[in-house]
Amino acid sequence: MGLTDLRGRPWTSPPLGLLVLWSGLIPLDATALAAQQGPTFHGRIILDFPGLDAPPDSLRSLRLKINGELPAEIEWKAQLEVGSFDFEFKELYLDREIGAPFRARAGYFREPMGLEGQTSLESLPFPERSAPTQAFTPGRNVGLMAHGGQVVHWALGGFGGSSDVLHKPNGERAISARLHGAPEEGNGFIHLGLSASYRDGNESGLRFSAQPGTHSSPRLIDTGVLPAARATTLGLELAHARGPWTTVAEIMGASVHSPDQDRSFLSGAQVSAALSLDKQPPRWDSSRGRWGRANPTKDGVAAEFAAQIAFTNLDAGNIQGGAQFDWGCGLNLHFTPRSRLMLHYRSSRLAGQDEGLDMLLVRVQVGF
Secondary structure: OOEEOOOOEEEEEOHHHHHHHHHHHHHOOOOHOOOOOOEEEEEEEEEEEEEEOOOOOOEEEEEEEEEEEEEHHHHEEEEEEOOOEEEEEEEEEEEEEEHHHHEEEEEEEEEOOOOHOOOOOOOOOOOOOHHHHHHHOOOOOEEEEEEOOEEEEEEEEEEEOOOOEEOOOOOOEEEEEEEEEEEEOOOOOEEEEEEEEEEEOHHOEEEEOOOOOOOOOOOOEOOOOOOEEEEEEEEEEEEEEEEEEEEEEEEEEEEEEEOOOEEEEEEEEEEHHHHOOOOOOOOOEEOOOOEEOOOOOOOOEEEEEEEEEEEEEEEOOOOOEEEEEEEEEEEEEEEEEEEOEEEEEEEEEEEOOOOEEEHHHEEEEEEE
């Protein structure tokens, strides 16, 4: 009988084959592997205090992170999400330069898809990613990826579906890519990005869904599992920053095909804006094309007002997953680059119906 985790799931290691392949491409002996240099530890805890229709779920995230560098200039990173009676790896990968400015990454990490999809929860101006991002970006999977760039950045990788690095992968296979750049203009910048993903669900199928407002909210829109479906997803990104304002817009669409259904097109879009109330520079990570961390003064607090609207349509042809409109706004008080207090309101409604959720959320985030 094989090993199982606390939920009774088979405990395997999908990235192992990728790391073996990696070691064949970049020879390392046992001594080199043991000579781990300068690991750093940090983490975060996020506590939610919800109101109105938001479900009572106080611990949003407790994450431990460790990264370092092996000989041969191989960078490594691991992230572990800790629950009450379980844990889950959120990232586990090796990354190395293979000839400037190209790098290669192998393991378990985020697929290169979408602007919000690449932004860490601790840097996002909102409590959660928007419904279009949840529905159309794949999140983390096991894969092998090449990436690089200086002014214009790119990433291209092949992935196999897996909900957790330590457990058996499903049958999903994908190729994902992203291209983005942010040339500066005076005291601001314009970010342009394009991402694409082709996914074959095989026997596990594909699913498009989203949770409104908070992590524990029920799914208002959900296609359910689409058996043996294949999907081609495209995403367009635009961001502009000037003075205290940063504005972001994303449009996403997926062409979905199943053996027993006609081709259907699902879509979504979100527009968001953040206003620095104390003339802080735009908090933007241009090399990764995503929201960055605030940089409050030593004795001060960086205050920010943020607002967002989004629409997600999962109704098309034989697919009836629902359509959802969201809007929300809130105040963020940044005490350090990784610690902040958030006070947000979020409203989500199903298109053409009165059914929906209104949520208040106070979030305390502490980085360590």
